[in-house]
Amino acid sequence: MKTTKKSLLSSATYLQSLALVGGAAALLSSTAAFAQDAAEEDAASADQTIVVTGSLIRNPNLSASAPVATIGAQELELRQSNNAEEVLRTLPGAVPSIGSSVNNGNGGSSYVNLRGLGSNRNIVLLDGNRIVPADLVGRVDLNNIPLALVQRTDVLTGGASSTYGADAISGVVNFITKQDFAGMEATVSEQITQRGDGNVFRADLTMGANFDDGRGNAVLSLGYQNQKEVYFGGDRPFSTLTLESYDEFFVAGQGSSTTSPSRFDIGGGRTPQQVSRDGTGLSNYYQAFNFNPYNVFQTPFERFNMYGQARYEVADNIEVYARGMYSNNTVETIIAPSGVFGSAVTVPVSNPFMTAAQRAYLCSNADTNPGVSGNQTLTAAECSAASTASKFLANGAANPDYREFTFGLRRRTTETGPRISNYNSQVFDFRAGVRGNITDAIQFDVSASHGESKKLQTIQNYVLLSRVRQALLATSTGACQNTANGCVPLNIFGPDGSITSAMSDFISDAATVQENTKLDQVKAIISGDTGISSPWAAEGINFAAGAEYRRYAAQQSSDVLAKTPGELGGAGGAAPxxxxxxxxxxxxxxxxxxxxxxxxxxxxxxxxxxxxxxHYKIAAAGNPTFDTTTWKVAGTWAPVPDFKVRGNYQRAVRAPNIGELFSPVSTGLTNLGTDPCQGLAPLSSADLRAVCIAQGAPADVIGTIQAPTAGQANITSGGNPNVGPETATTWSAGLVFTPAFLPGFSGSIDYYNIKVKSAITTPTPGDLIAACFDNLSAASATSSACTSIRRNPITGGLDGDPATTGGLFGVLSNLGALETSGVDLNLAYSTSIGTVFGQEGRLSFSFNGNYTAASKFNANAVADPSDDAFRECVNQYSVNCGSIQPKFSFSQRSTLGLGPVDVSLLWRWVNKVRFEDAQLESDLEAATDAGCTDPAGTDPDGCMVDPRFRTIKAYSWFDLTTRFEVSKNFDLTMSVFNLFDKKPPVVGGTVGSTSYNGGNTYPSSYDALGRRFAVSARLKF
Known part of the structure; x- marks a missing residue:
């Protein structure tokens, strides 16, 4: 490893020296490739199929009324991006979604989230057409986009439902492929971090040719990518230890209470006990489990992809065309070992692995008769008699001396290895059509497509609760009461490592979940010039009209292990x-x-x-249907060629997807930092105590309830066959300026406003807690907002066995509302700077910034539409807000070109953000009720988010890239990402949602990998 690092650092020095060719002026100049890309691509595609994102009318002489951000092929090359999600995640105005930086919560696919409205409220298109979704939610997996063949990527803000149909509430991402590609292009790239991990290898080969005197063209692109994992910790000390956000900085014992050696939740208000380190006795719970070292900042990923397209002019003005894509992806998520996470287990007093000291304590404290309220303990004589008693006498009769303990078990089975979910996705999508001219001015396009996605999740190293319960009922160290399945008795009473390989093999097994989706489409469009024009206009009235049919189908099928609630230890809920x-x-x-x-x-x-x-027809009992109408009005006005005003107003719609309509209600996990019933608070409030008991907490545990383990609580949620479409009004207004007095300069500024009504949503954890615990009264103990929350019958907490602990309750409905608004600013400038060092010099600059004025959510806007009822998440983070959405962010690229060499610097910036105001206020109220000392100050006592975790300062990152045109047919690109090795902010691991808050930071929003190096070589003919 030392040799590798040394060679990497030497390579880095050489790389940086090459990158600085051209002098320090490259670092001081402002630059960009966006505008240059767009201009070059427009020119290149002038004689090819015209794709105008946001309109069905394909006329290059008509300018767009809606703002479209374009990422060109050159920008993709400079970023050396291996996945479309990596680029879209960093766009100002976008919010990081599920991608390679998400480990615990990654379902094997990557998505885009425009404007923070959710990854299910935008459409991903390929050449203006839909492709098969990867899941039941209807989202397209960005891992399948053939980047090697992408000419540009258009990102349209705001509703586009009238153009593309439902789902385009927040916008559209349209990947435009290279048309009429002729020749051969082969690219090989390699990336690695400065710490010697996270290697990414990628190779692409694209071949195309024109034939029959240019009447036809065919192209084939093949690709392979292999990405290695990057673990928390190691050379990244900020993530080595699990830090609880709701605790003092670096306090011992932080992490998960499902730990090793075993922890026992005795119940009856007793202090949880943990097996002593030497395995001989029991001690008050003393050591949480540090799960960070098992998790990863970058998920392992392997991809094989193939994309082909062809066209042929079969007659004058009649052309047939087809495109097909196939992708085989494998994504692995790696998280801490499985175990038993607070589920109730039964253990004979005579368990052969129990020491005398452990037995004596449990006899005096643990429950031996769950059918009677309170812990029913044993006397010394009863304990002695039961210590050797088998369940049955020799004659088969029940043994009267036999006794059993029942308690909640929290045992992390480190011996089984980390939990691994292997997601293999195979996607096939084929489209064919015919297009041509009806007249010189009117065209037609008729096409059909079929797509299938198959994703198999193989779940490995998970403990089976039923096997654990069977193995604990042991008659000896070699035999179980129930000998089925080749039962091997399990030792939970020893130190870490006491579970042998034979025990591990018996209690763990693989499980599978299969997810299949299909999309069939038929679309026909007639478009062109009507031949009618205004007497004052040079262009005629253009139109497009057509019809479209789509059929979606999706299935999820699980084996019996995956679909049984609580069976897979730590699976986060069943997969029905x-x-x-x-x-x-x-x-x-x-x-x-x-x-x-x-x-x-x-x-x-x-x-x-x-x-x-x-018109929607649902494949359900009674064949329910509903109709929707979407529309838009827009306009542009340019008083002079240098200046244009544009605006649009749209009514958009999102129909419920298959997951929202058909998913059954089940119990899984959500994020919650504190529990109003935890600690001493219920002892000082009769109303609060009554509510906690009404939710299922035993009366004798009041005053001892703990916060949710690792910031995760159970939640019972699911689909709702009665939800209907959500509607949105979106509008934007902006200015575009291309001053003649400054050739090469262009700029635009646009305001956008999106409001979603009847939103299909589930309340946030904070909303569900507030609905019950804000303004408590004697009647609260019988209100549905409170009694729908179901607690652990042993500990009274909100975490534990999903079979017995429902936790929070949040089923989908149309009661929600979403709002966001902001401003986008885009500037670009490119100019020649004459001859420098004997080479023709050129300088380009781009600036792409976003100011998000608001990003609000109201879980029950139908009942209370007031502004005070909305939860504001812009510039704030918490378990209620998902990914971080800064108020202001920008990316700015400066590129200096000297002959065959380009030196480019990308500067990305996000402003300061803070812990959510509403959640902080709620936490403070609960902490005060619980009797915490100085909860708002510098000593939060575990009742509040640590003051050092309540803000994240503004951040900047710099990426430096040098591109060499070695010859006409060969170029070399070398990059240093995160040039100054900027460390991410530390906020603990329980301040936000598990998907985005991991390794004590937000790895999707802030670079957790550190300085990285990349090199790619391209050969083209």
Missing amino acids: DINGGYEVYEGFGELILPIASDMPGIHELTVEAGIRQS
Whole structure:
């Protein structure tokens, strides 16, 4: 390893020296490739199929009324991106979604989340067409996008449902592929971190040719990628220890209470006991489990992908075309070992692994008769008699001396290894069609497609609760009461390592979950120039009209282990069988009406309108149906060629997806830092005590209830067959300026506003807690908001066996509302700087910034639509807010070109963010009730988020890239990412949701890998 690091550092020094060719001016200049990319790509595609994102009308002379951010092929090359999610995650205005930086919560796919409205509220397109989704939620897996063949990526903000159908509430991401590719291009790249891990290897080969005198073209692209894991800890000391956000900094014993050696939740208000380190006795719970070293910042990933497309002009003005894609992806998530997470178990007093000291304590404290309230303990004589008693006498009769202990077991089975979920996804999507000209001005396009996605999750090294319970009922060290399945008695009373390989093999097994989705589509469009024009306009009225049919089907099927609640220790809930589908019949139309042009005060004035009518037929009992209508109006006005005003107003719709309609209610996990019933608070409030008991907490544990383990509480949730579509109003207004007095400069500024009504949502954990515990009264103990919360029958907490602990209750409904608004600013400039060092010099600059004014959520807007009822998450983080969404962020690229060499610096910046105000206020109230000392000050006593975790300062990252055109056919690109090795902020691991708050930081929002090096070589003919 030392040799590897030394060679890496030497390579880094050489890389940086090459990258600085051209002098320090490259670092001081402002630059960008966005505008340059767009200009070059527009020119390159002038004679090819025109794809205008946001419109069905394909006329290059008509300018867009909606803001579209474009990421060109050059920018993708400079970033050396291996996955589309990596790029989209860093766009100003986007919020990190599930991707390679998400480990615990990654379902084997990568998604995009525009404007923080959720990854299920946007559409991902390929050349303007839908592709098969990867899950029951209807989301497209970005791992399947063939980046090697992508010419540009358009990101359209705001609703686009009238153009593309349901789901496009927050916008559209449209990947445009290279058309009429001819030649061969082979690229090989390698990336690695400065610490010698996280290696990423990628190779792509693209071949294309024109044939039959240019009447046809065919292209094939093949790709392979292999990405290695990066573990928490090691050379990244900020993530070595599990830090509880709700505790003092670096306090011993932080982590999970499901630990090793075993912890026993005795019940009856007794202090939890833990097997002593030497395995001979029991002690008051003393050591939590540090799960960080088992988790990863970068998930292992392997991909084989193939993409082909072809077209052929079969007759004058008639062309047939087809494209097909296949992708085989494998993603692995690696988390801490499985175990028994607070489930109730029964152990004979005569268990052969129990020491005399352990038996004596349990006889005096543990419950031996759960059917009677309170802990029913044993006398010394009863304990002695039971210590050797078998369940049955020699004649088969029940032994009257036989006794059993019942308690909650928390045992981390380190001996079985980490929990691994292997997700293998195979995606096939094929489209074919015919297009041509009806007249010189009117075109048609008819196409059909079929796509399938199959994702198999293989769950490894998980402990089976039923096997544990069977193995604890042991008659000797070699035999169980029930000998089925080749039972091997289990030792939970020894030190860490006391579970042998034979025991481990018996209590653990693999499980599988299969998820299949299908999408069939047929679409027909007629578009063109009507031949009618305004007397004041140079362009005619353009139109598009057509019809579309889509059929979605999705299934989830699990084996008996995966679908049994609580069976897989630490699986986060059962995976029930799901089967559903729906059909959509649509008709749509769009008009672009140039009103005037080349007149005094009106260089260009254009109005747009569009409408789409949809009919949904759900594949369910009774075949329920519903109809939706979406529409848009928009316009542009350019008083002079240098300046343009644009705006649009849209009514968008999102229909419920298969998961929301057909998922049964089940118990899983959510995030919750504190519990109002924890600690001493219920002892000082009769109303609070009554509520805690009404929720299922035993009366004798009041005053001893603990906070949710590792910040995770149970939640019972699921789909709702009665939810209907959600609607949104979206509008934007902006300015575009391309001043003639400054050639090469362009800029735009746009305001956007999106409001979603009847949102299909589940309340946040904070909302569910507040609905019950805010404004408590004597009647609260019988209110549904309180009694729907179900507690652990042993500990009274909100975590434990999902078979007995329902936790919070949050089923989907149409009661929610979402709102967001903000401003996008985009600037670009490119100019020649003459001859430098004998080479023609060029300088380019781009700035892409976003200011998010608001990002609000109201779980019950139907009942209370007031502003005070909305939860604000912009610039704030907590378990209620998911990924971090800063108020202001930008990316700025500066590129200096000298002949065959480009030196480019990318600067990414996000502003300071803080812990959520509403959650902090709620925590403070609960901490005060619980009798914590100085909860708002510097000594939070575990009742509040540590003051040092309540803010994250503004952050900057710099990426330096040098590209060499070694020859006409060969170029080399070398990069240093996170140039100054900026460390991520430390906020503990329980301040936010598990998916995005891991390793004591937010690894999707802040670079946790540190300085990385990349090199790629491209050969083209």
